[in-house]
Amino acid sequence: MSRCENCIIRQFNSLRAMSKEELKKVSDSKTTREVKKGESIFEEGERLNGVFCVRNGVSKLSKLSANGKDQIVKLATKGEVLGQRSVIAGESANLSAIAINNMEVCFIPKESIENTLHKNPDFTFEVLRHMAHDLKEADDVIVNMSQKTVKQRMAEAFLYLKNTYGEDKDGFLSLVLSREDIAGVVGTAVESAIRIISEFKKKGYIKTSGKRIGIVEERKLKDLIAGF
Amino acid sequence: MSRCENCIIRQFNSLRAMSKEELKKVSDSKTTREVKKGESIFEEGERLNGVFCVRNGVSKLSKLSANGKDQIVKLATKGEVLGQRSVIAGESANLSAIAINNMEVCFIPKESIENTLHKNPDFTFEVLRHMAHDLKEADDVIVNMSQKTVKQRMAEAFLYLKNTYGEDKDGFLSLVLSREDIAGVVGTAVESAIRIISEFKKKGYIKTSGKRIGIVEERKLKDLIAGF
DNA sequence: TGGGAAACCTGACATATGTCATAGATTCTG
């Protein structure tokens, strides 16, 4: 099993601020786990006794609302650490983490990081910096949700997916989401999402092939977001 | 001028994790400022060279969206520290902070806390804990925004105002917001907000007197939120 | 204290969005 010390993934998250010894301790206590597409890493309300470091694959962080729909709050990928917030606040998980494709994640028991969190200010500050960033993003999502139309948010989602996960050689978005998940990200009904996809396609902004989606006229999508 | 060491407000925020000496330094460098109703403490995009500790009054943290409407992301009151996120991330402010009523705030230059932030893990962890809490709240707002109707969010807003700021002896909410600000919190048009207020009043859920609003039938509002 | 600005309120209307029903496409599995 690979050691955290050598893990490249680590460079992307707060673990890089750990000392050699701290990292060794984490490495010794961690366990690696496969998570198949559709399986959950943890569920809303669950008590977490550690955090999960994503080595591969993509997870959706979502919350079930009263009306039975899953609102996706964030997509997390390689290098991100899940469950941090809950462990730090000492609360149960506020969101569920479900694998969108096959994943590989490392579980790090909280005992292995709590100590560092109280002793190594560099590490704590790194975690803080990441959380500050997440908070800003969350604030931006709030504004988008309340002030933009579904069509605009849909266009934004496509651009986000392109920028974050890239596209394959045929020009389709690399991260393939079900229509339901797209609706979940955008915060709308599945039917509305599908309808807007059809419309964008008809207008030539995007192309589709099965569930895959490709951006054709980025300019047009951007104009739409800007309000034209 | 009062000293931070003796400030009760401090008990409510992360400053309480500072050592005597650290606190002294903060106290020596801080300046206190009056902010009149409607004035801004800082604006979106502005570079902050410190944080603001609220001693009195309430501030709205909002962001102007493309369509020209102000979305209120959060209300901040006595004890809360504003601008933390920006200073920590080293970014310009993501939100504007505007006084809802007359306020008294202390400005603490970032030099006075940056050092502590890198040296005193207790303090850093305290800040982290607060931010973790804010992040959870932001996530919840996202879900509310996308999955609840305006009517439900309006009802929630009233209950939130009651629970957070209380009510006066006549049963009106202590924190008086303009209809525009209510619309901003809920994320809707002013007219829609007013219409729903009228409806709630007609149904006897709330009462109004000028711009003041009082909750009459809390049960009904809760039912509405739950989806009945 | 009176006049004007700002805030509040209401109606009429257009439209965006959700819901329900149903059909076609895709994929999963025995």
Next chain:
DNA sequence: CAGAATCTATGACATATGTCAGGTTTCCCA
């Protein structure tokens, strides 16, 4: 490989919400 199950797609419709326009009340300060 057939049939089931799941996902995608589309139409018809109801409704929630935004917009515009006009009125009324409240507030402020000269």
